[in-house]
Amino acid sequence: MSSPRVLVVDDEDDLRELLEITLLKMGLDVDSAADLRQARDFLAGGDYGLVLTDMRLPDGLGLELVREVTSSGRATPIAVVTAFGSADNAVVALKAGAFDYISKPVQLDQLRQMVQSALKLATPAPAAREAAVDSRLKGQSAAMQALRAQIGRLARSMAPIAITGESGSGKELAAREIHAQGARADKPFIAVNCGAIPEALMEAEFFGYRKGAFTGAADERDGFFQAANGGTLMLDEVADLPLAMQVKLLRAIQERRVRKIGATAEEPVDVRIVSATHQDLARCVEQGKFRQDLFYRLNVIELALPPLRARLDDLPVLTDAILARLSGGGQPAVLGPGVLDALRGYSFPGNVRELENVLERALAFANDGVIHVEDLALKGAKLAATEGTVPTQAEVPPPPGGPASLPPAPAATAPQPPLPDLTVLPSNLPEYLERVEREIIVRALAQTQYNRTQAAQLLGISFRQLRYQMQKLDIQEP
Template identity: 70%
Template sequence: MSSPRILIVDDEADLRELLEITLLKMGLDVDSADCLTQARAYLAEQDYDLVLTDMRLPDGLGIELVREVSADNRTTPIAVITAFGSAENAVAALKAGAFDYLSKPVRVEQLRQMVQSALRIDKRSASVTPAAPSLRLIGESAAMRDLRAQIVRLARSMAPIAITGESGSGKELAARDMHSQSARADKPFVAVNCGAIPEALMEAEFFGYRKGAFTGASDDREGFFQAANGGTLLLDEVADLPLAMQVKLLRAIQERRVRKIGATVEEPVDVRLISATHQNLAEWVEQGKFRQDLYYRLNVIELRLPPLRERLDDIGLLSQAILARLGAPGDPAVLSAAALDALRQYGFPGNVRELENILERAMAFADGGVIEVADLALKSGPVAASDIQVPASVPAPDTPAPAPAEASLPNSLPDHMDEVEREVIRRALAKTNFNRTQAAELLGVSFRQLRYRMQRLGINEPD
């Protein structure tokens, strides 16, 4: 079996020789070109497992080669070498379809990591059949088909991806799909909720620490970057990172090295970064809440997830999958036609997460496994006490006579307020046939709040 073949395109003889020697020591076959014309001739003759090109060449720019390879629908990963500090060139190359980039001066260790990642991609591409990939994101709407196609395409790149979308729209699922379709699928996927980590612990959680680095550090500990080494690191709700941590994260991304707290040397990490947020990071940059340089590092390619209200045709398929997962094996609950229509007319401010919550609650009230509209208890906004109509089967309270001009004051305001609240709750319970979940929805309170008030006010279910 022949060794993988790499094409190096660089007009600097010294750097070209360094790259050749490093790759030959890795057991790879190497071809070299000093200009775009020669590189195009090589590419016309045979396929390569990786193309490594400088950005500035005597007869053009390396990004032209990137665009040509991408336009030809080749599966060849292509990486670029950029001058030190040229972040704009690196971002432009990644957006054009480059697999990865190296900054001058090229570090041999970083070169080896990048080549190994590229060869994993090429090997995976050869073993994967052209059948449609199995992804976690469900839906057959045009928006979802386009989204899945983008995920499969972006999975081949090392470019940082910024996933945007409303809460509950499936940002973490999209990140997991991207990881599972990449050459890193057999490596760790680490998801980090940036808003759930106390600021004082962030550096230790992200980069790890050495034994004795601070009080309580009884052992060495790996951070998120080390745990995700070789795989994918998802920074969920990245907008919640404090500015001080943003500086340290930017260095780790640029250098691809991290230093544990208490350590004297940095260690290399090979991590594909995906960030996610429901905030508008561009506005946060303008307001000074998020660093502009970190924004451009993370937001190389943006992947937008559509809210559920933009793909209402998927509600039936989503509901079916959710009910099959939540229900008893072989006997899932089903939606009535009216209930499905009601869901399709609902706005879903909480997106797919809210849909799952609605269906899980409805299953508890469904009669015979069939979910009706009333079981869904869809929110229509808090209902005022005056809007609640009591059914004829339940005796309505006596209507008080109009108060005189000089109405007498209650002897006890707390007792009076309790009586008013008791009456409103009784009306809501009567309207819903004592369904406490639906009554809570009518009154705009949570189920727990309603249950507490009923216990405090002595309201019991009738026999």
């Protein structure tokens, strides 16, 4: 089996020779080009496991080569060499499709790590990794298929990614899948909730500290950057970072070096940054809460996650997966008639996380492993109009000239007790509220001929909540 071949494009003879020698020592075959024309000739005549190009060349910019390689349909990763301090050029190259970048003067250890990561992309993923990837993001809706396709493309790059989406939509799950499909899958994935770290401890948590650096530093400790070295560092709720920490984080990301508290020298770190937030970072920048330079550094590529209400077709797959997980290896619970329709009628402001909570709570109330509509206890859900069900109070049209109220009881039912006069202030509020609650429940039971399941639906509460209130208020069936 032949060694992978790398194409080096640089007009500086000394740097090109240094890169060639380093790559040859890694057991790779190397072709060298001094300008864009020679590079195009090499690319036309063969396939490469990696292209490494300088940004400034005698007959053009390396950015042109980046765009040509990424638009050619080849799976060849291309990385760029940028001048020291040219962070803007690096960001532009990453947005154009570059796999990664390295700054001058070239650090050989960083170069070797980048080359190894790039060459892994050409290696088929093991079956175990493919199986793990398949199990992460569930659903076959158009939105989820497009999301998975985008993640597959992003996984082939080292560009920073900003994941946006509502709370509970699966931002960390998407970040883990990007990591799992990329060349860093066998390295650490470290997720950090930026809003949960006290400001006084942030620098120590992110960069680590030396023994004796401050009171209580009994031992040397690595920070998040060192723990994620070679892998992926996810900054969850990054908008919650204080401005002072944003400055230090920006430098660490740009220079790829960190200094522990109490240390005199910086140490190199190789991490891919994935950030996530439910806030609008651009608006945070406008409001002065988030640094603009850090925003551009993190938001190289944006990945937007759809809310659950935009992919309700995925509910059957999601509920099956959640119930299987909640079963703990036993027989999963099943959904009774009308449950999926009830779930589809709910807006899920908490997205998939809320769906998990709803099903876990319903499972605790379910009998014989079957979840019924009343077990869901969804607030404001539009229950499906099926045989034997009644509309919820929110669905009853208001009478002309008045607010919405319970429909009048059928003639055959018991007479309805009048509600108390709401214009008179009560002298005993708890007793007054208990009386109001009792009379409303009695009216709902009379309206449904004392069918407690239908009465609970009419009042927008669960069957068990109704049964508890009846016992508490000593409401007896006739």
